[in-house]
Amino acid sequence: MQAATKLIILDRDGVINHDSDAFIKSPDEWIPIPGSLAAIARLNQAGYRVVVASNQSGIARGFFNMSVLNAIHQKMHVAAQAVGAEIDAVFFCPHAAQDCCDCRKPKPGMLHAITQRYEVNLKGVPIVGDSLRDLQAGFVAGCQPYLVLTGKGQKTQANGGLPPGTKTYSDLAAIVADLLNPTNATHTTNL
Numbered sequence: 001m002q003a004a005t006k007l008i009i010l011d012r013d014g015v016i017n018h019d020s021d022a023f024i025k026s027p028d029e030w031i032p033i034p035g036s037l038a039a040i041a042r043l044n045q046a047g048y049r050v051v052v053a054s055n056q057s058g059i060a061r062g063f064f065n066m067s068v069l070n071a072i073h074q075k076m077h078v079a080a081q082a083v084g085a086e087i088d089a090v091f092f093c094p095h096a097a098q099d100c101c102d103c104r105k106p107k108p109g110m111l112h113a114i115t116q117r118y119e120v121n122l123k124g125v126p127i128v129g130d131s132l133r134d135l136q137a138g139f140v141a142g143c144q145p146y147l148v149l150t151g152k153g154q155k156t157q158a159n160g161g162l163p164p165g166t167k168t169y170s171d172l173a174a175i176v177a178d179l180l181n182p183t184n185a186t187h188t189t190n191l
Helices: 036-045 066-082 109-118 132-140 153-159 172-180
Strands: 007-010 049-055 089-093 126-129 144-148 167-169
Touching (some): 007 109, 144 172
16 A cells, blocks of 8 residues: 555535534535635645545435435535635445444544545545544544534534544644645644
8 A cells, every 4th residue: 555645534514614413404505614625725736635534424314315415515526626626535424323334433434445445554644524533533544633623623622532643723724734834833732
């Protein structure tokens, strides 16, 4: 396996787009967080492949179906491309927590699928999330966890228990600024 220095894994809801406790159930409800798509474009320009790994239990719960999820992702891709950004792939878990699958974060199944697809070792690969389960899945897979304070991030930070070495930033744009210019770092690290 080759080194994965130019791959980044992002959660979707709360990182790229605004989150909702009632789920994002339609393309109209998918609204990007200001600066997130431009941050993805900056990553692309720096040679990063951007991959999304997202729990989508709304499918198992009957809140939306696969064609609606595909329409949401189509809107995300079109909005990203409109600002020069490219999301390389979207991995998702359609299961509910009680299904006990291997792909639902905090389990690392989706990340193992990314490893296989890209033939990479995830050691040190940035994973960005707003919930503890995003960071736990990444940590188990060897990724460097990054917490954003958008979405559920502030609540996640307040609850504590973050994986060792988790870096915390205000939003995805701040993470990207640090990744691309580490001398101007604006984060805190959980030890």
